[in-house]
Amino acid sequence: xxRKTSRISGFLPGFxxxxxxxxxYLSLLVLIPLSVLFLKASTMSWEAFIGTILxxxxxxxxxxxxxxxxxxxxxxxxxxxxxAWVLARYQFVGKRFIDGIVDLPFALPTAVGGxxxxxxYAENGWIGQFAAEWGIKIAYTPLGIWVxxxxxxxxxxxxxVQPVLQDWDLQMEEAAATLGATRWNxxxxxxxxxxxxxVLTGFALAFARALGEYGSVVFISGNMPHKTEIxxxxxxxxxxxxxxxxxTAIATVMLVASFVMLLIIxxxxxxxxxFDAAR
Amino acid sequence: xxxxxxxxxxxYKNFTALHNVSLQIPEGELxxxxxxxxxxxxxxxxxxxxxxxxxxxxxxxxxxxxxxRDVRERQGGVVFQHYALFRHMTIFDxxxxxxxxxNRKTRPTKQEIKERxxxxxxxxxxxxxxxxxxxxxxxxxxxxxxxxRALAVEPKFLLLxxxxxxxxxxxxxxxxxxxxxxxxKLGLTILFxxxxxxxxxxLADQVVVMNEGRVExxxxxxxxxxxxxxxxxxSFLGRxxxxxxxxxxxxVRLGEAxxxxxWENLRGGEWPAVGYMRxxxxxxxxxxxxxxxxxxQIQHISLLGPIIRLDLKRLDTGELFEAExxxxxxxxxxxxxxxxxxxxxxxxxxxxxxxxxxVPLPTFIPIQASF
Numbered sequence: 001x002x003r004k005t006s007r008i009s010g011f012l013p014g015f016x017x018x019x020x021x022x023x024x025y026l027s028l029l030v031l032i033p034l035s036v037l038f039l040k041a042s043t044m045s046w047e048a049f050i051g052t053i054l055x056x057x058x059x060x061x062x063x064x065x066x067x068x069x070x071x072x073x074x075x076x077x078x079x080x081x082x083x084a085w086v087l088a089r090y091q092f093v094g095k096r097f098i099d100g101i102v103d104l105p106f107a108l109p110t111a112v113g114g115x116x117x118x119x120x121y122a123e124n125g126w127i128g129q130f131a132a133e134w135g136i137k138i139a140y141t142p143l144g145i146w147v148x149x150x151x152x153x154x155x156x157x158x159x160x161v162q163p164v165l166q167d168w169d170l171q172m173e174e175a176a177a178t179l180g181a182t183r184w185n186x187x188x189x190x191x192x193x194x195x196x197x198x199v200l201t202g203f204a205l206a207f208a209r210a211l212g213e214y215g216s217v218v219f220i221s222g223n224m225p226h227k228t229e230i231x232x233x234x235x236x237x238x239x240x241x242x243x244x245x246x247x248t249a250i251a252t253v254m255l256v257a258s259f260v261m262l263l264i265i266x267x268x269x270x271x272x273x274x275f276d277a278a279r
Numbered sequence: 280x281x282x283x284x285x286x287x288x289x290x291y292k293n294f295t296a297l298h299n300v301s302l303q304i305p306e307g308e309l310x311x312x313x314x315x316x317x318x319x320x321x322x323x324x325x326x327x328x329x330x331x332x333x334x335x336x337x338x339x340x341x342x343x344x345x346x347x348r349d350v351r352e353r354q355g356g357v358v359f360q361h362y363a364l365f366r367h368m369t370i371f372d373x374x375x376x377x378x379x380x381x382n383r384k385t386r387p388t389k390q391e392i393k394e395r396x397x398x399x400x401x402x403x404x405x406x407x408x409x410x411x412x413x414x415x416x417x418x419x420x421x422x423x424x425x426x427x428r429a430l431a432v433e434p435k436f437l438l439l440x441x442x443x444x445x446x447x448x449x450x451x452x453x454x455x456x457x458x459x460x461x462x463x464k465l466g467l468t469i470l471f472x473x474x475x476x477x478x479x480x481x482l483a484d485q486v487v488v489m490n491e492g493r494v495e496x497x498x499x500x501x502x503x504x505x506x507x508x509x510x511x512x513x514s515f516l517g518r519x520x521x522x523x524x525x526x527x528x529x530x531v532r533l534g535e536a537x538x539x540x541x542w543e544n545l546r547g548g549e550w551p552a553v554g555y556m557r558x559x560x561x562x563x564x565x566x567x568x569x570x571x572x573x574x575x576q577i578q579h580i581s582l583l584g585p586i587i588r589l590d591l592k593r594l595d596t597g598e599l600f601e602a603e604x605x606x607x608x609x610x611x612x613x614x615x616x617x618x619x620x621x622x623x624x625x626x627x628x629x630x631x632x633x634x635x636x637x638v639p640l641p642t643f644i645p646i647q648a649s650f
Contacts, residue, residue, distance in 0.1 A: 171363035174330050177350045178357040179377035179432055189380065193367045272367075 034255065040248040052249045057225050058234060062253070065231040068142055069210035072149035077203045080157025081195060087158070088165035102158050105151055114216030117148055121220065140222030145230065148220045149210040156209065157202030164198045197273050204265040208258055280340050280435035280468055281306040282327060287336035289322055296322040298492045299336070304470060304485075306341075309462045311479035312472045314489035315515070320472045321360075323489070324438050327470065329353045340435065356429030360441040362421045364413040370424050371396055371409040377432035399427040402461075419450040423457075430465075439471035443478065455482055476516050480504065488512050510630050513555045520561070520600040522554040522624070531629055534596035536573050540629060554627040558588065561602035562623040565612060572621040575600075580616055589614070591622065 041049065052058065087099055105113060121128045121138040131138050138144050168191070176186040214232040221228040231254055238247035284302040288295070297319045304310050312320040325331045327338060329350030337346045345353060365373050372379075374396045378387055387395065400406045403423035413421055422442065429437060442458070443451040459482055462469055473479050479486045480500040488495045488503060488511075496508040507513040524533035527549045531538045538554070564572065578599070579590040587609040589602045602622065604612075614620065 169361070169363065171359045171361065172365060174350075175357065175359060175363040175365075175428075176376070176380075177330070178328060178353075178355065179380065179428065180351050181376070181380040182351070185380040189376075190365055 037248055037251055037255065040245065041252040044245050044249060048245075049249050052246045053253055057229070058231075058250060060226045061229045061231050061234045064142060064145065064227070064229060065211055066257075068145040068149055068230070069207055069213075072146050072153055072210050073203050073207035075146075075150045076153045076157045076206045077199055080154065080202055080206075081161050081199060083154075084158045084161040084165055088162050088168075102155050105154050110152055110213065110215030111219065113151055114148055114219035117151060117216065118144070118220040121147060139220050140224075140228065142221075142228060144220040144222070145217050145228060148216040149213055152213055152216055153206030153210050156205040157199060160198045160202035160205070161195055164195055168194070193272075197269050200265055200269050200272070204262060208262065211254065211258060281342075282436060282468065282470070283339040283342070284323070284327065285337045285339065287323070287326060287333045287338070289319075289326060289331065289333045296492055297326075297333075300492070300494055301336075302487060302494060302497070304468060306468055307466050308484045309459070309469045309482060310471070310485045310487060311483035312470065312487050312489060313474070313476060313479040313515070314495075315474060317491075318489040319492040320474075320489050321440055324440055324470065324472050328355055328357045328438050330357075354432070354435045356432065356434030356437045358422070358425045358429050358437070358439045358442055360444055362413075362425040364421055364424060364428070366413055369410050369412055370400070370405065370416070373413065373424060374399055374428045374431050376428065395431060396427075399431055402430070403427045404457075417450075418446050419454060422446065422454060426461075434467070436468040436470065439469065441472055441474070443475075444473075451478075458482065480516075488515060490515070507555075507628070510553065510555060513628060518558050518601060518603075520556050520558060522556070522598060522600070522627070524552055524554065526550050526552040526629070526631060533624075534573065534593060534598070536571065536595075536624065538627060538629070550631050552629050552631050554624070554629050556624055556627045558601040558603040559586075560624070560626040561591075561600070561604075562625055563589075563602060563604060563608075563612060563614075564621045564623070567621045568623075572623050574619055575622045576619050577614060577616055580614065591620075593622075594619070 044052070083098075083102065087095065087102075118125075118139050120126045121131070121144060123129065123132045123137065123139070125139070128138055136143070138147060172190055173186055176190045181189070212232060214230075214236070217230055218233055221230065221233075223229055223233055231250060235247045235250055238244075238250070282302075282304040284300060284304075287297055287300045289297040300319070300323060302323075312323060314320045322331065326333055329345075329348065333346065337344055339345060340353070365376065368376065375392050378392045378395065381387075396409070397406065400409060403426055405420060405423055405427070408416065408420070413424065416424065426439075443454055446454065455478060458469075471482070483500060485497060486500055486503050487497050490511050496503050496512045498506075503512060504516055507516060513519055522533045524531050526540070529540055531540055531552050531554065533554055574594040575591040576594060577589050578592055581588040581590075585606055586603050587606055589604070590599065591602055592599050612620075
């Protein structure tokens with residue numbers, strides 16, 4: 001079962017060639033730019049670095065960014081599965097249209113999305129006014145940031161889960177039913193565990209994307225320091241003030257944090273995926 | 280549990296899968312639903328399981344109407360063609376599933392579940408594999424896990440959809456023997472779908488032959504083999520030779536050969552008739568022993584192991600047909616390709632084709648004919 005070498009010999013040769021391109025490509029686009037970031041940050045003294053990071057404004061922006069991104073990704077995980085479910089399992093009029101809408105947050109310039117969301121969710125906006133009656137303010141609060149981040153992360157979970165659901169073997173559900181499982185049990189014990197790797201991938205992508213999102217958030221957040229200021233905005237602010245080293249210090253922290261988080265999610269995925277990996 | 284199917288009709292968007300099908304399955308029997316693909320056998324199985332709903336008709340268990348009962352309450356075990364094992368669960372969890380999802384009142388304790396799963400694993404001869412995943416097992420092992428999973432909930436009957444369809448010949452034969460043994464041990468009513476007549480004949484107490492959404496014949500393997508109700512059953516249950524001729528005054532003429540039949544009902548006139556016979560009923564000799572022999576030329580010889588199959592061509596009518604004989608007989612006769620032999624057609628069953636309306640008979644009448 002286990003492959004003895006990492007090299008798969010097949011009809012198409014070219015491991016050396018493709019691997020070479022992969023490394024060059026990743027180096028030019030990802031590794032070199034990011035290591036320059038580290039180099040720049042390393043010109044700071046340790047005390048200056050720590051001082052920049054532990055600044056209260058920076059810390060609260062990190063908190064705002066992580067919390068809103070996390071909840072946005074959670075929201076997308078739940079409703080992304082729902083949308084994928086509807087698209088993969090049912091036939092209905094306008095299915096292609098809805099399928100197309102899902103990708104819009106990718107296609108649209110995020111600033112456009114941000115402005116549109118702001119006008120709708122502001123206190124006098126279409127939806128914002130109803131929320132205001134309940135005493136809930138959406139735009140210019142962390143709630144608004146959450147809405148914008150949910151918007152831009154929507155396609156990730158849908159697009160990772162949809163193919164898994166399309167390949168789903170209905171007989172497994174039937175088997176569960178013949179064994180006496182309720183619909184609830186069938187969903188949570190049979191279907192969902194199968195979707196989990198895809199959901200996690202989508203979640204990780206949506207979370208990572210949300211952490212770095214700038215364009216749509218700046219309009220709806222109001223950008224109040226300590227309250228609705230996100231990390232990417234703070235970095236921009238520092239750059240505008242020509243505090244390049246300060247900006248790179250924050251960026252470095254975010255980079256390391258993102259990387260650690262992606263590693264953790266990859267590990268979780270590997271754990272869940274054991275049954276597939278064993279094949 | 281006995282199962283009764285009464286006048287079931289089921290249709291999908293643009294075709295009818297079952298036409299007014301009725302069937303009785305006595306308790307404790309091992310019954311095969313045999314038919315070509317598209318004959319409705321799997322649909323019938325799914326209806327009994329409760330995975331589909333019929334348009335008309337009823338399904339009774341032990342005389343009790345179950346037509347509208349939910350699949351979860353029917354207490355039938357189902358083994359699917361591709362096993363439908365839960366890929367993300369170990370073999371243990373797969374088998375325990377039916378018990379683990381019960382509500383708190385009826386659920387056995389963890390210890391009881393564990394014992395039950397292990398005794399089932401022993402039953403299907405897979406102890407020691409409890410912590411593997413389905414993807415780590417061979418096809419035959421997966422099939423047995425699927426069976427154990429279905430048996431775990433103590434079903435009242437077992438439904439198997441093409442249980443051995445995806446396995447290679449050797450494993451299939453082993454599993455057949457094993458299933459037969461299991462049936463004797465458990466005494467459960469088992470219904471299985473197959474398109475393989477050999478499998479049906481070998482395993483089943485009763486065989487239900489289906490075609491185009493209808494039941495063609497129900498009977499023991501011996502009955503349906505020796506007394507097929509109609510040409511479809513005849514030709515589906517093994518290799519068959521067809522001879523076309525005409526019936527007149529109770530006699531059928533097939534080229535130079537003439538056969539007496541017991542066809543007294545057929546009043547004057549002439550009808551086309553078709554004679555069906557098994558290749559192993561062709562008698563082969565080097566010289567005509569009586570006037571009933573006709574001449575034929577050997578076109579091809581296939582050595583199939585214990586039996587030899589000859590492709591023959593009748594010299595009087597030019598019809599092609601097959602004959603099967605034992606290796607021993609083959610050696611005695613010392614047959615060669617292109618040589619001419621004498622053949623006698625034994626055990627022909629005639630069916631009248633296209634009987635016109637004025638003849639008050641069903642379209643096909645089976646008559647065992649002999650010289």
